Amino acid sequence: MIAADGATVALGDTMLLAPTTFDASPGELWCVTGGNGTGKTTLLRAFLGSRGLTAGSVSVMGEPADMTKPRHRRHVASLVEPIPVARDMTLREQVTLVAASWYGNTPATTERAEQVVERLGLAALGERFPHQVSSGQSQLFSLALTLVRPADVVLLDEPERHLDRHRVDLVAALLAERAEQGTAFLVATHEPALVDVCDGRVELG
Ligand SMILES: Nc1ncnc2c1ncn2[C@@H]1O[C@H](COP(=O)(O)OP(=O)(O)OP(=O)(O)O)[C@@H](O)[C@H]1O
Numbered sequence: 207m208i209a210a211d212g213a214t215v216a217l218g219d220t221m222l223l224a225p226t227t228f229d230a231s232p233g234e235l236w237c238v239t240g241g242n243g244t245g246k247t248t249l250l251r252a253f254l255g256s257r258g259l260t261a262g263s264v265s266v267m268g269e270p271a272d273m274t275k276p277r278h279r280r281h282v283a284s285l286v287e288p289i290p291v292a293r294d295m296t297l298r299e300q301v302t303l304v305a306a307s308w309y310g311n312t313p314a315t316t317e318r319a320e321q322v323v324e325r326l327g328l329a330a331l332g333e334r335f336p337h338q339v340s341s342g343q344s345q346l347f348s349l350a351l352t353l354v355r356p357a358d359v360v361l362l363d364e365p366e367r368h369l370d371r372h373r374v375d376l377v378a379a380l381l382a383e384r385a386e387q388g389t390a391f392l393v394a395t396h397e398p399a400l401v402d403v404c405d406g407r408v409e410l411g
Contacts, residue, residue, distance in 0.1 A: 207232045207390040208359055212262030215248050223248040225262060228408050230392065235385040237404040238394040244411030246394035250286045250361050253392065266359055283357035289348050291336045297347050298323060298332030305354045322354045325380050327373065342368040349377060359390045366397040378403045
């Protein structure tokens with residue numbers, strides 16, 4: 207489902223990602239761990255197709271990673287780069303809009319969006335605008351925008367950013383539940399609580 211075979215990124219003499227090999231199956235939650243600068247974000251970007259490889263290969267569902275291809279974009283949801291948000295729409299409206307763009311504008315879609323908002327503890331903040339929430343709440347909002355859409359593969363870069371222990375546990379539980387339903391996850395993290403719920407681990411550095 208998500209595979210790397212000797213994936214390597216170098217810029218001149220600088221090694222951004224040492225040769226990396228792994229293979230995650232559908233429904234598996236994999237963590238990418240390692241110290242600062244060991245190549246976690248670089249590996250995720252390789253799976254987005256935004257960072258070219260010097261050697262080796264990466265694939266998603268057996269095909270090369272290429273976000274210019276609509277098929278790839280349909281399969282892969284990601285929170286690796288910041289997600290653009292609308293300043294003049296509430297959090298709930300934006301999560302619902304993303305859901306509607308994938309599932310259609312129906313009452314079931316509204317319900318689906320509300321479930322994600324609730325699971326991430328954002329229900330009471332749903333009528334706020336992006337500039338009216340804290341850094342941690344903003345991170346939960348970005349996760350809601352990422353997780354509300356359908357995806358076979360989800361790539362997340364340090365989803366624990368700005369989150370307290372309780373919220374990290376909320377996120378870990380939600381990711382583990384989504385994985386059980388068949389989504390494959392690749393999650394770069396420094397957070398032991400996320401590593402604890404992983405089925406596999408890529409250790410860099
Ligand atoms: N454009 C670039 N030119 C040169 N080196 C780069 C460039 N971008 C990243 N690097 C280097 O590549 C290495 C891997 O960076 P990357 O962001 O993938 O690390 P990371 O494991 O995600 O780190 P962190 O835990 O700090 O987020 C780092 O040593 C970084 O300095």
